[in-house]
Amino acid sequence: MRNELLSTAEMAEADRLTIAAGSLDGYGLMQRAGEAVAALVLARHPGAKRVHILCGPGNNGGDGYVVARLLAEAGVDVALWASGEPRAGGDAALAAAACTLERRPLSTLTAEAGSLVVDAIYGAGLSKPLTGDAKAAVDIVTGMNLPVVAIDLPSGISGDSGEVLGSAFRAALTVTFARKKPGHLLLPGRERCGEIVLADIGIRDEIIDQIAPRTFENRPGLWIANLPAPAVDAHKYKRGHTSVFSGGPSATGAARLSALAAARSGAGAVTVLSPANAMQVNAAHLTSIMLRKVDAIEDVDDLIGDRRPSTFVLGPGFGIGDKARDFTLAVLAKDRQDGGVEGLVLDADGITSFRNAASTLYEAAGRPDAPALIMTPHEGEFGRLFADIAGNKALSKLAKAREAAQRANAVIVYKGADSVIASPDGRAAINSNGAPWLATAGSGDVLAGIIAGLLAQGMPAFEATCAGVWIHAEAGSRFGPGLIAEDLPLAIVPVLRQLVENTVR
Ligand SMILES: NC(=O)C1=CN([C@@H]2O[C@H](COP(=O)(O)OP(=O)(O)OC[C@H]3O[C@@H](n4cnc5c(N)ncnc54)[C@H](O)[C@@H]3O)[C@@H](O)[C@H]2O)[C@@H](O)CC1
Numbered sequence: 001m002r003n004e005l006l007s008t009a010e011m012a013e014a015d016r017l018t019i020a021a022g023s024l025d026g027y028g029l030m031q032r033a034g035e036a037v038a039a040l041v042l043a044r045h046p047g048a049k050r051v052h053i054l055c056g057p058g059n060n061g062g063d064g065y066v067v068a069r070l071l072a073e074a075g076v077d078v079a080l081w082a083s084g085e086p087r088a089g090g091d092a093a094l095a096a097a098a099c100t101l102e103r104r105p106l107s108t109l110t111a112e113a114g115s116l117v118v119d120a121i122y123g124a125g126l127s128k129p130l131t132g133d134a135k136a137a138v139d140i141v142t143g144m145n146l147p148v149v150a151i152d153l154p155s156g157i158s159g160d161s162g163e164v165l166g167s168a169f170r171a172a173l174t175v176t177f178a179r180k181k182p183g184h185l186l187l188p189g190r191e192r193c194g195e196i197v198l199a200d201i202g203i204r205d206e207i208i209d210q211i212a213p214r215t216f217e218n219r220p221g222l223w224i225a226n227l228p229a230p231a232v233d234a235h236k237y238k239r240g241h242t243s244v245f246s247g248g249p250s251a252t253g254a255a256r257l258s259a260l261a262a263a264r265s266g267a268g269a270v271t272v273l274s275p276a277n278a279m280q281v282n283a284a285h286l287t288s289i290m291l292r293k294v295d296a297i298e299d300v301d302d303l304i305g306d307r308r309p310s311t312f313v314l315g316p317g318f319g320i321g322d323k324a325r326d327f328t329l330a331v332l333a334k335d336r337q338d339g340g341v342e343g344l345v346l347d348a349d350g351i352t353s354f355r356n357a358a359s360t361l362y363e364a365a366g367r368p369d370a371p372a373l374i375m376t377p378h379e380g381e382f383g384r385l386f387a388d389i390a391g392n393k394a395l396s397k398l399a400k401a402r403e404a405a406q407r408a409n410a411v412i413v414y415k416g417a418d419s420v421i422a423s424p425d426g427r428a429a430i431n432s433n434g435a436p437w438l439a440t441a442g443s444g445d446v447l448a449g450i451i452a453g454l455l456a457q458g459m460p461a462f463e464a465t466c467a468g469v470w471i472h473a474e475a476g477s478r479f480g481p482g483l484i485a486e487d488l489p490l491a492i493v494p495v496l497r498q499l500v501e502n503t504v505r
């Protein structure tokens, strides 16, 4: 399966390039779109008493006119409601002319219980909040709880941001074309789409390649080729060494969770770096994971010279302040080359520690040959570091993560039920396999550990991060109710096995 997501502008470009390539004209694409939707309506709702088709003035409405004609030809009782007139001479006007059903104004919409609604009011062209007849239609249909099949997007949902503009339908099924759009995966759009079906309308893969999208759905196909599989002659340090900084005596659990997750994700060796006064408590809880005393920057330097850990986690339970900043900058000052430090995952207190010193962090991460910096902020932490970006209402979550990654010279995981992973090189991925069970104390510590563990095995930073987010979410979703963070490191094992055996996509 291909994982690209197309912005609404890229989708329009794909239409244009397809038409220019001469295989299909705009009207032909619209026919294909309408055929796909009509076929799904017939397949999914064979017993629908009556289907109300709501058509807007643009090409989304054009698709609706095609659906109306095809369903009527198939013997379905169709009622057609129009909002505005398609532009004369355009594809939608042709589709409307080919549909001889009586058209009634959408402002007079009435529907009966047991009927089905096809929403073709607005799609990719939505440019402002729903008002007037469109908004009233949403209220009526929602109030009656009628099932809705949305064409391309539920009207009112922005294809680029997933935001509700004014109000929006809640669809049971959304049929979109060629590739999904970010708004199908970002919240609240994802919830409003229901099941999403991707229909092939004749836009070929080569056309998408030409557009070279930089946004992806985070699925295994995006990174499986980079997933580490241990070589036959692997010894433990060849499989990567991750070190996790522990907090003080009363805050050590988070680091151990991270460490365990790094080990489960395949790092050959994992060390917890503990302040002297927490050595005992850490030692009492560690078996296969190593322990080393680290109180000062010299200790970090000694460790790197001596044991050559390739990745670090700093933040979980660590405490906010100078020490977090100093250790972070000490790690980022190392070189990557020749078996040096590959990367640092900065989470929780590690992120918050830089709220008034962000530029120092970004400069350190931007030095050529610096280890990769990966930051995993939830919404609150993101706002602390990137207040201006977080507060910019014109930006989607996707755009915010992208801008933050570029500014910070870091891979950013903007966490949430729709986590966005963005790379400083402009790539971004939206995750959609999460589950509410993952919102539990310590869950983020485990995520940081998985990412560091994959990174230590030589996975590139963006791919390791995307894989970590997906594996973490998949493990949590499969585990389900009752999940606590302690369960997660073990719960990733069956997910990893399926990935290694290539039985999950
Ligand atoms: N050749 C093509 O471009 C194809 C387009 N397709 C369909 O065409 C759709 C996009 O068509 P359009 O670009 O015409 O856009 P829409 O049909 O989504 O919107 C039509 C127009 O409505 C106006 N509008 C937007 N939001 C409004 C609001 N809240 N209140 C009042 N007016 C508003 C805008 O002027 C907009 O251009 C896709 O979603 C898809 O369903 C498909 O037929 C496949 C081929």
Ligand SMILES: [K+]
Binding pocket: 060, 119, 120, 121, 122, 123, 150, 151, 152, 153, 154, 155
């Ligand atoms: K629609």
